[in-house]
Amino acid sequence: MDEVTTGSEARQxxxxxxxxxxxxxxxxxxxxxxxGHLSLVxxxxxxxxxxxxxxxxxxxQFGPNEDFERYPRDMERDRxxxxxTGTDLLVVPSGTEMYPDGPQGQRVWVEPGPLAKxxxxxxxxxxxxxxxxxxxxxxxxLEPDRAYFGEKDFQQAAIIRRMARDLGFPVEVRTxxxxxxxxxxxxxxxxxxxxxxxxxxxxxxxxxxxxxxxxIAAGERDPSALEAAIRSRIxxxxxxxxxxxxxxxxxxxxxxxxxxxxxxxxxxxxxxxGGTRLIDNITVSP
Ligand code: AMP
Numbered sequence: 001m002d003e004v005t006t007g008s009e010a011r012q013x014x015x016x017x018x019x020x021x022x023x024x025x026x027x028x029x030x031x032x033x034x035x036g037h038l039s040l041v042x043x044x045x046x047x048x049x050x051x052x053x054x055x056x057x058x059x060x061q062f063g064p065n066e067d068f069e070r071y072p073r074d075m076e077r078d079r080x081x082x083x084x085t086g087t088d089l090l091v092v093p094s095g096t097e098m099y100p101d102g103p104q105g106q107r108v109w110v111e112p113g114p115l116a117k118x119x120x121x122x123x124x125x126x127x128x129x130x131x132x133x134x135x136x137x138x139x140x141x142l143e144p145d146r147a148y149f150g151e152k153d154f155q156q157a158a159i160i161r162r163m164a165r166d167l168g169f170p171v172e173v174r175t176x177x178x179x180x181x182x183x184x185x186x187x188x189x190x191x192x193x194x195x196x197x198x199x200x201x202x203x204x205x206x207x208x209x210x211x212x213x214x215x216i217a218a219g220e221r222d223p224s225a226l227e228a229a230i231r232s233r234i235x236x237x238x239x240x241x242x243x244x245x246x247x248x249x250x251x252x253x254x255x256x257x258x259x260x261x262x263x264x265x266x267x268x269x270x271x272x273x274g275g276t277r278l279i280d281n282i283t284v285s286p
Pocket of ligand 1: 028029030035039177179186187
């Protein structure tokens with residue numbers, strides 16, 4: 001595995017591979033790799049010739065009171081995991097490589113549009129603008145044919161797919177199912193913040209989403225009833241939880257439903273355990 005820190009070194013390797021007829025797969029991450037990230041690497045490994053994993057904790061997608069400073073980092077472990085699971089090129093750009101004038105000096109941004117209006121976009125103002133901008137930078141730097149994103153961050157993947165389409169990046173956005181712990185809890189770098197008790201309670205999030213999917217299968221079509229049932233399941237199963245949002249939205253537009261469920265929906269939630277914000281979702285066809 002090669003490892004580089006600058007765009008020009010990365011581009012040299014990527015372009016050489018492309019000239020040799022190789023396709024390029026990109027897995028953008030913020031590091032502290034876990035099995036969720038590694039399943040994206042595995043998908044890229046299967047579908048493309050040169051697998052590029054990037055690690056960059058992107059300051060512009062964190063709000064002023066969020067966990068940018070204390071976001072978990074372990075470069076040595078990440079390097080070993082990335083290499084062991086089939087990464088060919090590890091790109092670890094510096095802050096100034098990604099933001100030449102610093103994050104505060106960035107003047108041109110990618111506005112994520114209406115897909116960012118609800119769900120995490122509503123709770124974390126500016127978050128998806130930071131995400132879309134940094135991913136656009138990575139696309140420009142690494143010129144991937146395919147880029148891999150997790151369904152856990154469903155809204156993020158939808159925004160990136162739309163960005164690629166609207167800005168004409170010649171990249172196919174691929175999504176990979178959420179990897180979970182045995183309890184059902186979605187794997188996340190942030191799970192490391194959870195106490196044992198919180199981690200146990202957090203498994204109720206998946207259970208509540210599955211229950212909602214079951215209710216839809218059984219004929220429930222009222223989004224408010226579904227949201228209420230999820231909230232009450234969380235309240236009883238996880239007393240330490242504080243719900244940020246529970247929302248049933250159109251799976252295409254990510255807009256809250258006006259009336260009853262008629263098309264595919266995304267049931268999504270964000271819940272705090274102490275200072276740790278966890279998200280999860282499920283897509284359901286009525
Ligand atoms: P992050 O490092 O948290 O920014 O995540 C980098 C990529 O990994 C994103 O596309 C995430 O959606 C994806 N990802 C994170 N957790 C999981 C998971 N549990 N299963 C699948 N993909 C994941």
